[in-house]
Structures are given as C-alpha cells and as structure tokens.
Amino acid sequence: MTLNPIYNQSKYIARKKIFSALGGKLHIFNDSGDLLLFAEMKAFRLREDITLYSDETMGRELLRIKARKILDISSTYDVYDVETGETVGALRRKGLKSLFKDQWAILDTQDNEIGAVKEDNAFLALLRRAIAIIPLKYVLEIGGQVIPAFRHNFNPFVTKITADFSGDRQGKLDRRLGMAATILLCLIEGKSD
Template sequence: MDNKFGYDQYLVRQKIISVLGAKFHIYNPNQELVMFSQMKAFKLKEDIRLYSDESMSEELLTIKARNVIDFSATYDVHDPSTGEHVGSLRRKGLKSILKDEWIILNPGEAEIGRIKEDRRLLAFLRRFLSNLIPQTYNVEMNGSTVSTFTQNFNPFVTKINVDFSSDPARILDRRLGLAASVLLCAIDGKQSGA
C-alpha cells in the first residue's frame, strides 16, 4: 500500500532514553516502518515532524504548538505536501490533571470530536500511585467511538496501538489521528518524567 495514512492499525513506538530527544517509529500492521520522527530535546515550543523514514528526506506531517507554554495547548496539524491545515488538537488543561482529554478541531476551529482517557479511577491510579497501569484513549465523534489508542506497558519503550478499524467510513482523518497518537506519546513521556 503506497498511502502511509491508509492503514486501519498502527503501532507507535517511542524510545524513552534518548539524549538527543524523543524518537518515534510508526509501523503498519505488517511491522514495516511507515513514518519516523525525532523530537528535539529542550525545545520550549513543540514542533514535531513526521517523515516517511529515518533519512528524514520526505516530510509527511507537521504538528506545531501555537504557544510556548500553555497548559491547554493547541497543536496545529499540517500536511506539507499539499499545504493543507488538517485540523488541530487542543488539550483540556485543568480537566487533564485527573483524566486526559483532548478536543479535535477541524480546519475552521469547530469541534468535531474528543479523545478521552479511559475510566477516571484508572486515570487517577496512574497519576498518583503507579504509572505501570497502561492507558487507553477512546476517540469519539458523532456520538460513537471511531478509534482507540492503547498503551502497552514497557519501562524502556512507550508503545501505543492505534486502531481505526471501527471507523470504516473514515470520519476521522487518519493524519489527525496519527498526530494525536504521537502527541499522546510525547506528552505522556513528559508527565512520567521520561
């Protein structure tokens, strides 16, 4: 399949220990690398770029924070090949202290969905007792779950299984969904002190 955004399932891996910054590898269901990103360490304003491979010669997607420090940060997602503003992802600031929640915005800034961490009790236990409990996020659009992001516990590598199979009509733009999964890896890594 030529279209790197055409799969129903992906695996996003982030190596926790990296002096130069976070590295993200995105694999298709056949365990083939379809995207790569290296997020520079010590940047005040997130600017994540997804490339077709580790050579970083072909840029597929950009994810940029609007502000330097913002607890309710908004990240704009662009497709550099077309110049298209795909949409935005906005973290629900105070609400995310106890349970992560993100708002999915279309290019016109209208809310089209939400990404919600699973049950409140598990979210509470993760934050205050143990980060060993894997996270699950549900992507909700038009009153139904169209995607899930499920974290696998590993102390050295953060892995998120991305499943779009409950969205055969492709209500959620896969580019926006994959941008969200990378952001969840990056933000979770900072919260857990990685």
C-alpha cells in the same frame, strides 16, 4: 492531490525510546511492522514542532505538528500535510481536565470541535497517576461514536501507543489527525512514564 496511502491504514503503532540524551526518535509502523513515519525530536524545546518524514533519512517531509504557544497547559497543536500543503485541523489539550483524566479535543480547520480523545475511565485514570504500571487507554469520540482506539503498552524503556481506528468504519476521522493524536499521546502523555 491524492492523499499518501500511509493514511489509509486502520492501525498504527508509535514507538519512542524513553532514554535518549538529546531528544528521541519516534517511529510509526503499520500493523505488519513496516515503517510509515519517522521523527527525531530535539530535547528542551519550549514549543513543540514535530516534523514527520517518510523514513530515517529525513529526506521527505510528510506531516507537521506544531504548537501554537509556548508552554501552555491547554496547548493547541496544528496539523499540516506537507505534501498537499493543506492544514488538516488541530488537537487541543483540555488543560485542567487533563490533570485528572487526559482529554484532547479534535478540531477542524476552523477550530470547531469535531471529536475528542479521552482516557477510558475516570477511576482508572486517577489510579494510573498513582501506579504508573497501569497502561493508559483512550477512547475516540467522533460523529456520535465511541471507539476504544488508543492503548499504551507499559514498558519502562519504550513508550508504545497502539492506535486502532478499525471501529471508524465510516471514516469520520481524518487519519492524519488520528496519527497526530497518536504522536501527541506518545510524546506528551508519555512523558510522565
């Protein structure tokens, strides 16, 4: 089966409103501002289970991100393509290392580490924990390349992560995993905003 064309983008923008009484709404846009994916999160969930839909009607499921365990500092999130029925891979938060500098491992379908997402600078990572208005920046390490791929824009009312994969010219990162990383950065790392 052919992949959905939304995964052919080189740039994605994830937006989640911070203040929502019972969860939140997450929108993923392309560079032109067209809605690609939508998710509505329920508040107070012990195990993250995020379903992404083609639009706000939530009539067509496209991608699913599901935590393996409840409340785990090194939680692993499996990524499934609902349309093709395949497991794409997973993302694992590097728990203790992430206390000082956020780090995520990108895993293939056999749980082999094929890449990583890391905060760009250890000093700035520590400074960001003290001064919340310093925007988060992450690099993508994959196939021997380091790409400045993720940027968090500071806004007290909206968490916004811009993911730019244009530096991955050889397509080493499955964009579905890249999109899942963007979403997890927005939801998990964005909670501290």
